[in-house]
Amino acid sequence: MSCGRFCFLVPFLAALLVAGEEKVDGPVIGIDLGTTFSCVGIVAPHGLVEIIPGPSGQRLLPSQVAFEEDGTVLVGEAATSAGASQRIFDVKRLLGRSFKDTALQRDIKNFPFKVVADSDGRAAVSITVKGKAVVKRPEEISSLLLAQLKQRASEHLGREVLHAVISVPAFFDDAMRTAVKVAAAGAKLEVLRIINEPTAAALAYGHGGHGPSTAREILLVYDLGGGTCDVSILQREADGLKVLASSGDPHLGGRLAERLASHGDGALERLRIEAEKAKRRLSSVPQVAVKLEGFANGKDLSETLTRAQFEKLNDDLFQRTLEPVKTALKDSGLAKSDVNTVILAGGSARIPKVQQLLSEFFDGKENLGRRTALTRSINPDEVVAHGAALQAAALSVQGSGQELRLIDVTPLSLGIQTAGGFMTTVIKRNTPLPAENMMIFSTHKDNQESATVKVFQGERLMAKNNHLMGSFQIKGISPAPRGVPQIQVLFKVDVNGLVAVEATDSGSGKGEVLKVASELSHERIEEMIQESESLEKEDQKDFARAEAKMALKLFIRSLHHAAEMALEDDASTFLAAANEGADWLAANADAEAEEIHEKREELEGNVPELPTAKAASAAEVET
Incomplete structure (x- = not known):
């Protein structure tokens, strides 16, 4: 109050x-609306999850939208291959955020497109269509991605999909989650449930024989991708999952694109695409060649990158990803030895150096008891959509019948x-x-x-x-x-x-x-x-001072009340003490708790015993 x-x-x-949720009559899809890539899944009648591919067979949809000046809109793969100058990416970082947000102001310096404030003071994107500036809200852009995923699913099932479960980072706040629902409504999708990405990954791990059958297990989900690292610790029990703690770092990545940019003042969005491709390839091969024709001043960019160079370039960022792991363990009150399984999610979790650091952090053990410490049983790029699809199936009468209890x-x-x-x-x-x-x-x-x-x-x-x-x-x-x-x-x-x-x-x-x-x-x-x-010690000091002031004010109020009930001589004594206390408080606003307590004790010693039945309650004090 x-x-x-x-x-x-x-x-x-x-x-x-x-709360039990009412099931819908019709298919429900699970969507991972990612920063870099998105995908959609559904549980088939046989009970297995299917990640639905696009027309070209690619299961991942690049989270990019391009706007041509003639009004043409390109989504996903078409946007990445186009030569459009208005290619929008990382729009997930803008959802539900105030334009004045300090962190956002740092982010937008790295965007080649223009980020502006809309009429409500929210972050939006300014593009040019037929010579005129047009403001596109991140919800509008995200709805185009969701519509593309919905179309994939509808064509795969042979009927229109109207309901979905969508995953978001664990630390998405109310405004961001609401923005996701607005984006889905723009794609004519009703969101039945928003599920946190780490929880979805944990669900996927325990489905279809991927994870062990156990009554109780501590899971740590390590989600690294799209420039963010999210860590959650969950407890799996016989009847469901309970999140114990979450932590993360939202500002990682971009180092390889910066390295390539040092060769010339070229198109940043082209660099980002090539850097992303190179990073993914280096997870499976020792070196890659990066080539861009007409990169800067008409000159081509050509460079060979080795895995060792990539790891050295990003070593400090990889080390930073262990900090959320430590924080989540501390918040949950667990030791690293309590963790049974580490679930890898996100495209960057496949990087060998990252997996090595995690394995070493957990004492270099690939096995904890009978359980695998680092599990790669499901494609890290798809594990979140996999879990979202399982939750979606539980909300559909046509689902697999598996009931999921998520906390x-x-x-x-x-x-x-x-x-x-x-x-x-x-x-x-x-x-x-x-x-x-x-x-x-x-x-x-x-x-x-x-x-x-x-x-x-x-x-x-x-x-x-x-x-x-x-x-x-x-x-x-x-x-x-x-x-x-x-x-x-x-x-x-x-x-x-x-x-x-x-x-x-x-x-x-x-x-x-x-x-x-x-x-x-x-x-x-x-x-x-x-x-x-x-600031815990400083807060305790402020708290003690405020408590002491409250106690003194309560005593002053008690003195006034006692004066109303006492005989004339005692009434004068009570009022004099009350006035002295009030004057002292006004003159010593910054007094420490000990000084305030001493003043109260001094006043208590100068007056008769107060009638306890009439003393004021701390519940009624005003400052």
Whole structure:
């Protein structure tokens, strides 16, 4: 709650719900909407997953769209082979992001196309069509990719596909997930479920004999591709999967393209395509030749790259990918020896040097017990779509009949600001989804008829240091003495990670609902987690100071209350102590907790014993 409006009383109810989802009558496809490549899968009647190829037989669709100046639109492979000057790639990085986002501003410096702010202040792309500037939102561009994947599936099945499960990075926030749904709607697809990419990879690993049959297993999903590294630790049990922790690094890659660019001022998008091809080939051959005709000033680019050169060029980036692994282990409270299986996902996870570093990190063991430490049982490029297809089948009456129980987690704690400026957490970080928790709060002032709810996201003890997600007012509270009304505040986070907050006055029945859309990027979430750890001591100091101030203010209020009930002589003593305390607080705003406690003890020693039945409650304090 906003400072001074509501005060914390007691936790009321905490419940984690696993809601059953109604199945649809018709095919449901699983889509991996990737940064570099995308693909689509479906579970066939015989129970095996099929990754559906395009007309040329390629199962991966390049996540690129090209716009010609005459209005022609080219999608996927056609976009990569065209000589279009308006080729858009990495659009996934723009979904649901504010144009002013600091990390986005760093990203767009590497784009050869123009990124602008749309009418809502969101990131968009500016292109030229028939001589006029046209703004294309990332949802529009992504919908073209999704439509292409939908067409593949529809032609493969011989009927139109209307429903899908789409995977997203674990740290996609509310705004980004909503943008994915908007993009799907543009492709005339209804999203039945958004599934986190690591969870999808873990599902794929356990299907069709790829993984061991076990009642309990700790899985670590290492997803490296498209310039990002995502790591999640999951616990597999007999009845489903539970995400224990997630971490990641959203800014990796591009080093090879930079190396090639040093040969001249050529077209960046052509370089990126060739660099991507070279990187993939070097995973299976010791050297590759890179050639580009008319690269710079009419001159051709020709260079031979060895795997050793590539590994040396990217060694620091490869080492950085181990940091999310360490963070996820720390957050989950596990040691690396607790991990039974490491699942590789993403095209870059096939790089031999990356696999070597991971194997060495897990003590160089290729086998942990009877289980393989690094599993490559499914193509890393397709493993996420494979898992999404399995989840899709569980949501269709035509599916394989396999019921899947998935439990993902919240990336950051969710809560409200209470009296004293404290962050009162309602749903903790890494809580399994869907999650639901309710707490009861009360008013600070007598006959207060409205209050403001401020919703925050983060791990810091004081609300001001966390991310403000949104606020709303609840009006029509039944007039009553302070501390008497009961305001029920309910947080709900659905299986897709979308947040809703409800506040209801139990007396009048009046309430409000807020659909919260976070604008935090993957990078900012990671920064906030690191800040909460590095500033823990400072936060504890601020928290102790705020608690001490609250205790002194409670005592001052008790003195005023005692003065109203006491005889004249005692009343004067109580009022004098109350005024002295208030004046001291005003003059010592930056006092440390110990000094504040000492002042309170001094005042307590100068007055008669307070009538305990009339003492103020901490639940009613305002700062």
